Amino acid sequence: MAPQTSTEATTLKEPSSGKSGLAMLLPPIAIVFYIFASGYLGAMITMAVIMFVLMIMRKTVPWVALVASLLVALAIYFIFSHYLLIPLPQGVLLEGRLPWIF
Template sequence: MRDVFAGIGFMIAGIVTIITAQQFPTLPSLQYGPSLFPSLVGGGFCIGGAVLTLNALWQRRKAAAQAVQDDPTLATSPPEKMGWAMVLPPIAIVFYILASDYLGAMLTIIIIMFSLMLLRKTKIYVALITSVVMSSAIYFIFSHYLLIPLPQGVLLGGSLPWIS
């Protein structure tokens, strides 16, 4: 039931994000303005929340049908266990906030992606390659194309040798 409420919460957050983003000023020289990226994020929240809610309801219905088949006296499924999968993403966000100024954005994202992939029981070499490639892509898209300044970190002297 927590997934249903979380999904509804994500949909509400997405709607609020889209409504707030539509109030941003528009630039007459561009076809898109500062509201584009927040609107896309809000739309992603709405879609993700809907998928999460529908999936949770479908799983609950499936578990209830299976429980009734196994033992007709049971009408509900046992409660879900809270695992690391629910706790680690917020911890990863706090880790990024605290560590990115020292480690740099790219290295911090690599560590977070690698640990999340290992949590989902991905093979180590696949997790390492994927986290390095995707973190590099995310870093270069944000820093070079979207021109968002990301922390370089002081661990390697404030700049990474392969980043210009």
């Protein structure tokens, strides 16, 4: 038998548990959260919350994560709802109950 080389030994290592396990579970959790929360919060706010949490988990600076998630969620919402004419859930805040929002 030939001895294992260092590259073979590194590829055979088990993935470490802890944060990597949470990182693997976070996208499915985010999808389930979107399904249940978008009807009440609206698509734009739900997308912003999901993006913010994912950015914080990737160790992004909090103010950058907040600004980026809000701007990207706003852009996605307007592209889908106004240009592509795909209806997205508006939620409580955008149903016309608060007249100062759009």
